[in-house]
Amino acid sequence: MKEKETNFKYHLVMNKALDLQQIDRDAKAGKRPQHLMGVLSQRLGASIHQPKTEPISPIDEFRAKIVGKPEYWVLARRLASQLNQNDIIICDGEDIGIPIAAICGAKQNRPRIAVYIHTLYGLHGVKICEMFRLAERIDLFLPHTLPLVEFLRNYLNLPASRVPLIYSQTDTNFFSPGSPSPNKQRPVIASIGLERRDYRTLAAATHDLDVDVRISGFSQDATVLAKTFPEKMPDNMIRRYYEWQELLQLYRNADLVVISLLETNHGAGCTTLLEAMACRRPVIATCTRGLAEYLKPEGIVTTVAPGDSLGMRQAIVNMLNNPQAAAAQSQRAYEVTLERYSHAQHLDFLISQVAAIEKSNCSPSSQ
Numbered sequence: 001m002k003e004k005e006t007n008f009k010y011h012l013v014m015n016k017a018l019d020l021q022q023i024d025r026d027a028k029a030g031k032r033p034q035h036l037m038g039v040l041s042q043r044l045g046a047s048i049h050q051p052k053t054e055p056i057s058p059i060d061e062f063r064a065k066i067v068g069k070p071e072y073w074v075l076a077r078r079l080a081s082q083l084n085q086n087d088i089i090i091c092d093g094e095d096i097g098i099p100i101a102a103i104c105g106a107k108q109n110r111p112r113i114a115v116y117i118h119t120l121y122g123l124h125g126v127k128i129c130e131m132f133r134l135a136e137r138i139d140l141f142l143p144h145t146l147p148l149v150e151f152l153r154n155y156l157n158l159p160a161s162r163v164p165l166i167y168s169q170t171d172t173n174f175f176s177p178g179s180p181s182p183n184k185q186r187p188v189i190a191s192i193g194l195e196r197r198d199y200r201t202l203a204a205a206t207h208d209l210d211v212d213v214r215i216s217g218f219s220q221d222a223t224v225l226a227k228t229f230p231e232k233m234p235d236n237m238i239r240r241y242y243e244w245q246e247l248l249q250l251y252r253n254a255d256l257v258v259i260s261l262l263e264t265n266h267g268a269g270c271t272t273l274l275e276a277m278a279c280r281r282p283v284i285a286t287c288t289r290g291l292a293e294y295l296k297p298e299g300i301v302t303t304v305a306p307g308d309s310l311g312m313r314q315a316i317v318n319m320l321n322n323p324q325a326a327a328a329q330s331q332r333a334y335e336v337t338l339e340r341y342s343h344a345q346h347l348d349f350l351i352s353q354v355a356a357i358e359k360s361n362c363s364p365s366s367q
Helices: 020-028 036-044 058-064 070-080 094-104 122-131 146-156 199-206 244-253 270-278 309-321 323-340 343-359
Strands: 009-013 047-049 087-091 112-117 140-143 188-192 212-216 237-239 256-259 283-286 302-304
Touching: 009 036, 009 070, 009 094, 020 036, 036 047, 036 343, 058 070, 070 094, 087 094, 087 343, 094 112, 112 343, 122 146, 140 146, 140 343, 188 199, 188 244, 188 270, 199 212, 199 237, 199 309, 212 244, 256 270, 256 309, 270 283, 270 323, 283 309, 283 323, 302 309, 309 323
Parallel strands: 009 047, 009 087, 087 112, 112 140, 188 212, 188 256, 212 237, 256 283, 283 302
Antiparallel strands: none
């Protein structure tokens, strides 16, 4: 359902070219989760803008050596020629959002700009913020971890109204409780994802346990680090790619979902955590700075320190030996997920924040 009428036109800018209409059809058929940008576009009546094959100039190539890809800068130039102060742009990540802010935000009659922030942090983040004058060109920063919130508020000296914590989300219609496969023979430990993962610690914790460790560890969005996986995979550990419905069944088969991470300020592991909790599975997770806010309230996730294979092993054994306690933990986590992390809650909050920048004064960017 489209939101109330507004004088502004909305534009969603994505860093990948995806067929959102086909994704919507597949999601309604139960084949995969909905895509957040597709749902948001329907609620706002927004236009979708994605990178496509267009002529790339030398300046696009040069800028892409600093941030983003050449096609992101091409898209930013195109939108700058089309949009003005009557438009609002929402970018799904800083990799595309920074080019948009740099080009569109430099206009005298610039559009309002909101950008999801995933990894803009530290010295590199400082340099990027300064180089592209992001504090004056982005109206709404949308980080999903507290370290990112604190960095942006403190370094850019911005009020909380411009840098709210926006919780990550999951499709709780697709990721939902269900029965395990009938041919399951022994306990299954599932682990999903690649970003900042530490499968060496998981392997050390489980290599001699009577369990099947199943890893969906392929991703187009993260570089496989040499230290992510053990040199030799244990006999009880298998890694492969899972299609969406296979992934859902993997969660449902899991006696435990273990999220083994390296320390990080980013939200690595968050997607897996929310999907597992939405499937009402017990979770053991490495407590990192970036994930800490999602491990609250106490009692929804069993936590271990980064690199602590003995602590992870003990947590796994304890939960497998106490299925009633594990079920109680997963039930609490499931309730929190429905209350806090669904698409609906995420989009309601996002739209309320964007409505605030509609009412704010958008001064022209100084050239």
